[in-house]
Amino acid sequence: MGAGNMPNLNGQVALVTGAARGIGRAIALALAEDGADVAVFDILSDPLKEVEGEIKSRGGRAVAGQGDVSREEDVTKFVASVEQTLRPIDILVNNAGIGHSADTWSLPASEWQRTIQVNLTGAFLFSKAVIPGMISRRRGRIINIASTGGKVGWPKAAAYNASKHGLLGLTKSLAMELVEYGITVNAICPSWVMTEMAMQTAREIAASGGMSIEQALENMASTLPQKRIIAPEEVARLAVMLARPDSQAINGAAINIDGGSVPY
Numbered sequence: 712m713g714a715g716n717m718p719n720l721n722g723q724v725a726l727v728t729g730a731a732r733g734i735g736r737a738i739a740l741a742l743a744e745d746g747a748d749v750a751v752f753d754i755l756s757d758p759l760k761e762v763e764g765e766i767k768s769r770g771g772r773a774v775a776g777q778g779d780v781s782r783e784e785d786v787t788k789f790v791a792s793v794e795q796t797l798r799p800i801d802i803l804v805n806n807a808g809i810g811h812s813a814d815t816w817s818l819p820a821s822e823w824q825r826t827i828q829v830n831l832t833g834a835f836l837f838s839k840a841v842i843p844g845m846i847s848r849r850r851g852r853i854i855n856i857a858s859t860g861g862k863v864g865w866p867k868a869a870a871y872n873a874s875k876h877g878l879l880g881l882t883k884s885l886a887m888e889l890v891e892y893g894i895t896v897n898a899i900c901p902s903w904v905m906t907e908m909a910m911q912t913a914r915e916i917a918a919s920g921g922m923s924i925e926q927a928l929e930n931m932a933s934t935l936p937q938k939r940i941i942a943p944e945e946v947a948r949l950a951v952m953l954a955r956p957d958s959q960a961i962n963g964a965a966i967n968i969d970g971g972s973v974p975y
């Protein structure tokens with residue numbers, strides 16, 4: 712598959728977590744469009760199969776696996792099956808994530824732990840599973856979907872903020888550890904993106920503020936310099952760029968895609 716005459720990721724295998732919907736889905740479709748074979752992983756089975764079907768219907772190669780990014784067994788099993796059915800993984804996109812909204816002093820410890828496990832440990836486990844293959848082939852791309860919340864703090868988001876700050880730490884550490892093998896590791900830090908995660912927040916704001924969901928979305932957008940919630944496809948284009956071979960010099964970076972809301 713691939714738009715234009717020369718897709719850049721021809722012959723490469725990409726694995727995207729949290730690919731059943733939202734940003735992960737858009738990234739999986741965009742990587743396939745750029746020529747990659749794509750393995751998609753999510754805890755939700757039915758919408759994931761739809762994404763697999765969509766890639767295939769556009770002429771790409773895809774495999775889907777249902778599982779939990781925070782369970783090492785699910786992760787190692789899926790990576791092994793992808794390496795058998797496709798080929799070893801060249802591009803890993805750690806995208807699966809969950810949010811929450813609660814005063815930190817009333818956040819159940821279980822919810823704190825779950826957020827860290829999915830958003831941070833999940834990225835560690837998938838990285839751990841694919842790195843040996845990348846090292847042996849002396850190439851690879853790891854792209855972590857963090858957040859502007861990995862750079863600044865928000866109220867009622869301690870576990871999310873901590874997990875995303877941690878994900879940036881993992882990104883920087885791995886970037887240094889893997890540089891000698893030709894592997895790059897980077898993070899993408901979006902502000903609000905129009906997905907189920909953003910809609911969930913909009914519904915909460917609408918309910919607590921006595922306003923419509925449209926008004927809540929407008930309020931969320933109004934906090935950003937460009938006054939808009941960005942599209943998943945905009946994030947996907949940045950992920951594709953980082954995945955391409957000619958992005959070798961970009962390493963250990965945490966790139967904002969936020970209309971300028973965070974100045975560092």
Ligand SMILES: NC(=O)c1ccc[n+]([C@@H]2O[C@H](COP(=O)([O-])OP(=O)(O)OC[C@H]3O[C@@H](n4cnc5c(N)ncnc54)[C@H](O)[C@@H]3O)[C@@H](O)[C@H]2O)c1
Nearest residue numbers: 729731733734753754779780807808858903904906907908
């Ligand atoms: N939407 C935003 O405004 C926004 C902004 C910045 C960063 N992000 C980040 O982007 C990533 C994608 O979020 P989204 O907005 O597309 O949200 P989303 O809720 O639409 O999609 C997240 C996907 O991850 C999957 N997932 C959740 N837990 C999982 C687990 N344990 N194992 C496997 N899959 C799991 C979900 O089933 C879902 O398909 C997240 O890491 C999120 O933190 C989102």
